Every structure is written in C-alpha cells, then in structure tokens.
Amino acid sequence: MNASTDSLGSGASLRLDGRVAIVTGAGAGLGRAHAHLLASRGAQVVVNDLNLAPAEAVAAEIRAAGGQAIAAAGSVTDEAAVQAMVAQTLATWGRIDILVNNAGILRDKSFAKMTLDDFRLVVDVHLMGAVVCTKAVWETMRAQQHGRIVFTTSSSGLFGNFGQSNYGAAKMALVGLMQTLALEGEKTNVRVNCLAPTAATAMTQGILPPEVLAVLTPESVSPGLLFLVSDEAPTRAILNAGAGVFAASHVSLTAPVHIGTGPQAPEQVAAAWPRISDRADSTVPGSGMEQSMREVQTVLGTRRA
Template identity: 70%
Template sequence: MSISFDGRVAIVTGAGGGLGREHALALAQRGAKVVVNDLGPGAQTVADEIKAAGGQAIAVSCSVTDFDAVQAMVKTTMDTWGRVDILVNNAGILRDKSFSKMEMADFKLVVDVHLMGAVYCTKAVWDIMRAQKYGRIVNTTSSSGLFGNFGQSNYGAAKMALVGLMQTLSLEGAKDNVKVNCLAPTAATAMTEGLMPQVVLDKLAPAAVTPGLLYLVSEDAPTRVILNAGAGTFARSYVTMTLGTHIGTGADADDQVAAQFEAISSRDDEVVPQSGSEQGRNEVGKAMAASS
C-alpha cells in the first residue's frame, strides 16, 4: 500500500455502515486515526472494529445537521489528537418521490443532511486546516446530481450543490494547501437497496469505491476534481462551457438565439473554466471583438 496516512487524523461522517464504513476502515488500515461519525450504534461498532485490528479510532454519535454537535465532535477530535487532516462528507439519506408527490419537508430534510451537513462539518474544520497548512476534504456527490435521476429532485439538487461548494472552496483553500474534491460513487448500500436488480448490486461493493476516496484525500491529491467510482471503474466528470456565439443586443436577439442555438451548443473547443469569472471574460471578449 503506497498511499499512507501515518500521523493523519480523519473524520468520516455516516461511517456506521456502507461506504463510510469502508472509507473509515481503509483509512485506519493505512495509518490514519479515525473519527467514526454516525447517528446509530454503527459508529461504535466500526470504531471497535478498527481498534481490534490495531488501529486508532473514536466514535462520535451525532447528526451532521446539528452544527453545535458537529463543532463538539471536532473539539473532541482536537482534544484527542490535536489536528484534523481529512474530512469525508459521506453522511446522507434518501427520500425518493417524483416532484409532484414530494412533500417539501422531505425535500428540505435531504438538502439539510447532504448539503448543510457537509457545510457544517467543513466549517467546523476549515480554519483548523488553514492554520495547519494542510487539509483534504471530499464531498460525496452523485450521478443523480450531475446528470439527474427520476424521483430524486431533492437528492439531486443537494448533490449538485456539493459540487458548487467544492468549486469555490477549492479556490479559497488553495493557498493553505487545503484540497477539496468530490466523489460520485455507485455502490450497493442500505440507501440503494431496492433501487437496482440484485445482479447489479452484487457488482457494486462499497469497497470498490474506496480506492478513489483514498487518492482524493492523500498527500498527493488533486483539487477541484469530480471522481466517479463504482464496481472498480473510475472516471471523471467535468463542468464545461462551450465558447458560444456573439449575437449582440439587437431587437431580434431572441430570434437569433433560437436560429443559432446549434452553434451556441457546439462542443468544439469547449473549456473547463477554472473559475466563474471565465464565463464573463469569454462573453465580454467576444463582445469587444465584435465591436472592433
């Protein structure tokens, strides 16, 4: 195992089972001291499993939607080990229904757990990581957010929001060696039972995702990456921008957008913007070129 986490301290949320458990076990196996977070008894079970294998772990049972409890978890981590190097925002729930049938309480709950849970955990460790000039944060996004999935408007919205959070935090953390990435896993867990045929679920062991997570939180990790992982296959997703067409602001501009929509949509020479300002630079650049 060439990737080592000796001396590193990791917090893994939702680690009482499924993907989080695999992440926590793998980090501990490679030398990390691990805070196992979950709501139920699974957190202590996983922490005990790590300790039985010779690793170091503590269990913290709290909801990531409770900012005070999250801050207390981070304080416990600092009191115990004096640093936080890795945060894996993995905790999540499902409340699937088509949008027309979905209760707004279920929409809000999913957003609170996935998005605000990650925000709270990240906020609680952010200044610690900046001060120690080292941090690795992974948000767990999803193909449902990146590409959509019927019946998961709440889940998809929250998961795509985590990409937006990553995009900005990767920029803000760069000067302090705080790297922020997203992992988009496909795995058979308690959350996905009944959503896919058993023959497919058998291929999707959570452990097959974890190697990607280990790289994203390693010493040599990239930053601002969306890594797709499932069944031992790894790929990358990108938020891209076409170069577009300058139409101007004439009275027929709306008609021209319609008429030239194919050219506007052309992916020839599309780019992956490194910040949001690149959209504006592209637009103003084309406008200036057209008026010169």
C-alpha cells in the first residue's frame, strides 16, 4: 500500500465542496449512508439504485437536508444504463470526481449446494458491475487529473466465510483490480482503494444476531469511506470498517527462502515451510513485478555468494 497522503492540519475538516460523486446501490443501507455523508461534506451526489423509487427517495432526503443530489436508476451490470448515468452526471455537473462501487447481492450457500448460476450472478454484479462503472468514468477522471474510486471488498474475500465462496471470490477479485488500477491511475491523480465494511444491512439480516447488528450501523462505516474519497486519500489501501472501528489489511509477502530446482526441491519446500511461512520479516511489494524481481535477485544473490 502506498500510504503517502497530504497532511491534514489540526482542526481542519475533510470537505468535498465542488466534487461530484456517484454512489451505486445507494437506495438503502451502506450506499444511502455513504451518499448522505458525502453530500453533508459538500459533494454533489448521484444516487444510483437498481430501481428509481429508492434512488429518488434518498436524493430527496439529501436535498431536504440542504445538499445536492440526483437519482439514476439501473443495474451496474447494464453498460447502457451506466453510460446513461455518466452522461447525466456530466450534463448536470460537468465532472465526476468520485465513484463508490457499493452495489451488491448475496446468494449464500455452501459450495457443495451452490449452483453455477448463483456463483456467476454474484461475480457478475460485484466484480463486473464495478468494472463497468469504473471503465465508464476512468477517462473522465484521467482527463481532469483527479479521481477517487472505492471498491467495496469484504472480510469474506480477505479471510473467508463459510457459505460465501461466490461472494468471497468476487470481493477478493476487487482487491486485485484495485492493486493494478491504483498503479495505472497514479500519474493522473486517480487514487483507487478498497473498503471492507461490516454493517447491518438487508444483506446481513438473518446472518448476525440482533445485539451485534445494533452496533454495526452503516453510518459507523461511512467515515472511512469519506477519507478514501477525499483529497487526502491514500491509494492501494484496504480499509476495514465496522461499528466505528477501523483497521488496514495488507497483502503481504514473507522473506524469500531459496530452495532451488533439484530433484528434492518438493521435499525441501515441505521441510522449509516453517521458515517460508514465517511472517516476522514480511513486506508489502509495490507491484507484482517487484515481487517477481525479488525472487530473481534472491537467486542471483545466492549464486554470487
């Protein structure tokens, strides 16, 4: 993770005045909380939802509170609908600074009982829906030399959850997408991050007990989202958030152990596994190429020694 940020002076507040944000799946739950907070900090917000009525309702709430918002209906997997939303946003406000990829669904079952159709559907909405929306705003953000994109990942992808193989696969795929887009957007000030929320929403009803759901409010997650879309945002960060508690996850790499390629290499890997898996000296590579070159340099360094 590139953790460099602009310093925020003591007593200063994170403001989004003049920034235009699109929040997908914002008709309820996390998306609604995100949209309200962004608008309260000065952003002009496009409230997207699959259906127009909930999107209009949230946009009306924002306007009633003194903010600026419009509604846009359509599935994030519908390329024509997403392009129409982007065109509507540009026609209304002339720019797009923030994209919050929040829309999602659940189809939970153990892998043994899950159909391939349910696996594909969840991957399509979470992964390809985020790809479709991000592709639609990417050139606009690059051209204006400013963009903030957030993918909604999950602890199910980062660490696994029983019965969520489809959801976990899609959510971890978004981390991989973030890692590369953050590198590609760096020169044009397009910063890309992941938010891993834990919140009581329609998607979590029946999964967690009531006393747990009571503290996992969507509003307790959104402060982390605000930071990730602000001018002070990092890039390539994975921010876990729930109940007002925040932590950073990292895709890390342990210290390299040179085994070689001889006939006993498999057995040597097995014997060296405690050293290979030791996290004491783990690092976070700047890119996949950096990780690959580290392996090459380890081999060459061993040979020279």
